[in-house]
Amino acid sequence: MNAIGIDVGGTNVKIGVVSKQGKVLKKEVIKVNSKEPGLSALKRIAKIINRFKKEYSLKGIGMGMPGILDLSKGELLYSSTTLNSWRHINLIDTLTKLTNLKVKISNDANVATLAESRFGKYKKANSLILLTLGTGVGGGIIVDKHLIEGNNGQGAELGHMSINHEGRKCGCGRVGCLEAYVSAVALEKDAYKAFKKKIDAKTVFSLYKKGNSTAKKVINDYIAYLGEGLLNYCIIFRPEVILLSGGVANAGNLLIKPLNGYLKKHQYGIKGTAKVIVDIASLKYDSGIIGAASLIL
Amino acid sequence: MNAIGIDVGGTNVKIGVVSKQGKVLKKEVIKVNSKEPGLSALKRIAKIINRFKKEYSLKGIGMGMPGILDLSKGELLYSSTTLNSWRHINLIDTLTKLTNLKVKISNDANVATLAESRFGKYKKANSLILLTLGTGVGGGIIVDKHLIEGNNGQGAELGHMSINHEGRKCGCGRVGCLEAYVSAVALEKDAYKAFKKKIDAKTVFSLYKKGNSTAKKVINDYIAYLGEGLLNYCIIFRPEVILLSGGVANAGNLLIKPLNGYLKKHQYGIKGTAKVIVDIASLKYDSGIIGAASLIL
Secondary structure, three states, rough: OOEEEEEEEOOOEEEEOOOOOOOOOEEEEEEOOOOOOOOHHHHHHHHHHHHHHHHHHEEEEEEEEEOOEEEEOOEEOOOOHHHHOOOOOOOOHHHHHHHHOOOEEEEHHHHHHHHHHHHHOOOOOOEEEEEEEEEOOOEEEEEOOEEEEHHHHHOHHHHHHHHHHOOOEEEOOOOOOHHHOOOHHHHHHHHHHHOOOOOOHHHHHHHHHOHHHHHHHHHHHHHHHHHHHHHHHHHHHHHEEEEEOOOHHOHHHHHHHHHHHHHHHHHHHOOOOOOEEEEOOOOOOOOOHHHHHHHOO | OOOEEEEOHHHHHHEEEEEOOOEEEEEEEOOOOOOOOOOHHHHHHHHHHHHHHHHHEEEEEEEEEEEEEOOOOEEEEEEOOOOHHHEEEEHHHHHHHOOOOOOEEEHHHHHHHHHHHHHHOOOOOOOEEEEEOOEEEEEEEEOOEEEOOOHHHHHOHHHHHEOOOOOOOOOOEEEEEEHHHHHHHHHHHHHHHHHOOOHHHHHHHHHHHOOHHHHHHHHHHHHHHHHHHHHHHEEEEEEEEEEEHHHHHHHHHHHHHHHHHHHHOOOOOOOOOOOEEEEEEOOOOOOOHHHHOOOOO
C-alpha cells in the first residue's frame, strides 16, 4: 500500500505518491503564495490527490508543515513563511473531508527526520536526531524508531535550546539559542564581523579549506558552538546517530571532520559513554515528501 | 503478580516486594560499604530475595543504581559513591543466576521518574520529566509512558546539559552544566559568596521567605538558572509535566511559585505552545524501590 506525502513550503507544495519502500512513484508541484486563502490551496491539493487515488491504492496522507503546529486542533499555530493564510484551518479535518483519506500532519523537520530513520543511510539505528542548519535551525528526534513530537506536536524545537543564558538574543525571544550561533545566517553574521565584508557560508568554508586564518577562526568558533549543542543532545538522548542537513551541511567533510574531533575531545559529554555517529543527512531530493508519507506508511 | 525493587545507594540497599498497584508489601534494608566486594553484597541481596520468593509470587527483579550503567554489559560503568567495588560485574547475569528471576537495571534517577509516572500524582500524564536537585543534578525522561534511557542506558544525564558554554566548570569536565548552577552544592556556594559565610539551602529559602534582600538575590538567580534549564527541556520535549525532587525541592512552594512565574514570563520557550506543569515530585518514601520494581511490573 502507498501513501501520499505532502511537503509544504512557503513557495512550493510538493505532492507525491510514495511506495512502502520509500520510492516516489508520482509527483506534482504547485505554487502557493500569501494572497491565496489556505482553503483554496488545500482544495487544489485535494484535487491532485483525488486524481492520484484513481491510479494508486492509498493508505492515507501525511503532510509536513513549516512552523509550529497545534496537533490537538490540527492547525498551523505559527509560521514565519508565506503560509499565514493557512492558519486557523483544521488541516486534518479539511483534507480528510476533501479526499476521504486518513490524514496526519507534523513539522517539516520532524518528517525529514522520519525519512532518514526509515529510508536513509542509518535506517538501522533505533535512535537518531536530525539537525537542519539553514536560515533557522530545526530538528527532529527519533527514539526507538518513533518520533518524539511533544505535547500537541510542539516539542523538538532543537534550534531553540539555549547554550548560553548570557549570550546572543534569538528572534524567538530567548537568549543564547543554538539557532543564534549555528544557523547559516549566524555563521554569515560572524563571518561579516571577522572579514569586515559580506561573505557567504560556502565561501567561508572554501577559504577555511585553503588555510585562511580568519576563516579558520570563524569556523573553529562555529564548530565549538555546534559541538556544545550536539554534546547537549548526547547528554540528554545518547542517540546512536546525529545527522546534519540544510545549507551549512553542504560543507560536508569540512564540517563533519573537525566537528567529530571536537566531540571526541570532549568525550561526547561524559567519559566512557557510548559513541554517537555524527554525519551529514543522506536523503536529499524528495526527503520532505518521503518523510511526510512515512507518517502513514 | 509482584516484583522485587532494589534501591541501591552508597550506604543502604533497600529490597522490597512491590505489588502491581505500587504498594511495598515487604521490605528489608542492608548496609553496604566500599570494602565489601560487589559479588558478596549481591549474594546477601539474593538471599533476601530468595526468602521473599517463598512468600510471594514474583515476576522479576528491577534494580535502580546510582551512576552510569552500560546496559549492553549489564555493568556499572561509573559511580561517584562507595559502589566502585560493584563495577566490572555483570549485575544482570549474576542476579539472574542467584535468584532464577528476570532482572532489569536502570539509573536511580530513571527509576524514580518511572515511579512518578506509574504511581505519582501525575500518573495520567503521557510525558513527564523528573529533575533531582541534590548534591548533583540527575533526571529521567518519560515519553508516551516509556523511559528514554538512550544508547546503552546512558542518556538522560539531565544535569550535564550545558546552559552556558562560557560559564562555570563542572566536575564532569564540561563547561556550564546545569548541575554547576542548580545543585544544592551550587546553591550553597552562591549563598556563601553572597552572605560571606557558610549557609545551607534550607536557611537561604527561609531568609528569602522573610524578605532578606541577599537571600532574594541568591534565590532569584537560582530560579533564573533553573528556569533556563527547564525552558530547554520544554523546547526539546514539550512534556506535560516537569517534577522536581531532591534536597532543594524541599523548599516546596518557595521554589515552585517563582519558578512558574519565570517560566510563564518566558512563555515556556516559544509563544503559544502547550503549557507545562511544573511541580514537586509526589512520591517520597520508598520511591526508589517502587520505581525499580516498575522496570518489571
